């Protein structure tokens with residue numbers, strides 16, 4: 001799992017040239033730091049054999065952007081959640097030093113339920129221990145951000161609950177239009193969770209019906225739904241503001257105008 005999810009990726013992107021639209025205009029510029037779930041192709045430029053890359057089919061099989069469909073380096077059939085919003089995490093103090101005053105963070109996801117982890121269970125259920133580790137980290141993250149906001153004048157943070165969003169989705173996938181919330185659309189072995197997405201993998205037909213694109217990452221559809229929730233609400237998935245409210249917040253933002 002380490003090789004797939006841990007490779008830290010730094011993405012700098014001006015939203016002006018940024019794909020899917022709708023939410024883009026409200027946000028003047030976004031710095032995205034995160035793992036492979038947010039990578040928009042940077043891994044392709046990192047040296048080394050061991051870097052996981054999404055530069056071959058069936059990645060990008062539904063990529064609607066320029067020259068698509070094509071593999072773009074995104075671990076998705078199309079766009080990912082960074083495309084749909086843009087979010088930031090990690091050393092918030094350093095970002096603050098660079099002038100950032102609005103920080104949107106997505107917490108650690110429901111990692112015990114990804115196909116890669118489920119595949120290890122005889123009945124294919126989620127691994128509670130893994131989810132408890134994520135939940136423990138997320139609890140600490142919440143306190144850390146509250147403390148940070150209190151210490152750094154003019155800083156506004158929005159913490160998106162990716163963990164709870166995925167939990168709600170998995171609890172009732174049909175309600176959100178998904179037919180399969182357990183298996184990878186592109187993969188092989190049990191639940192498609194025993195190998196990464198390769199040109200030789202099985203590929204599902206109904207990509208929008210799947211929550212998981214590969215053994216770790218969300219499909220474009222699932223990423224879009226999460227981005228929608230973090231940007232527009234419902235409020236239960238962001239604390240204390242939605243990403244839209246954060247982007248529109250006036251006053252302390254030194255970077256604005």
Ligand SMILES: *[C@@H]1O[C@H](CO)[C@@H](O)[C@H](O)[C@H]1NC(C)=O
Nearest residue numbers: 179180181183184185192204
């Ligand atoms: C999910 O998809 C996999 C194969 O892609 C299939 O084996 C499994 O039965 C599906 N599960 C549901 C609940 O449809």
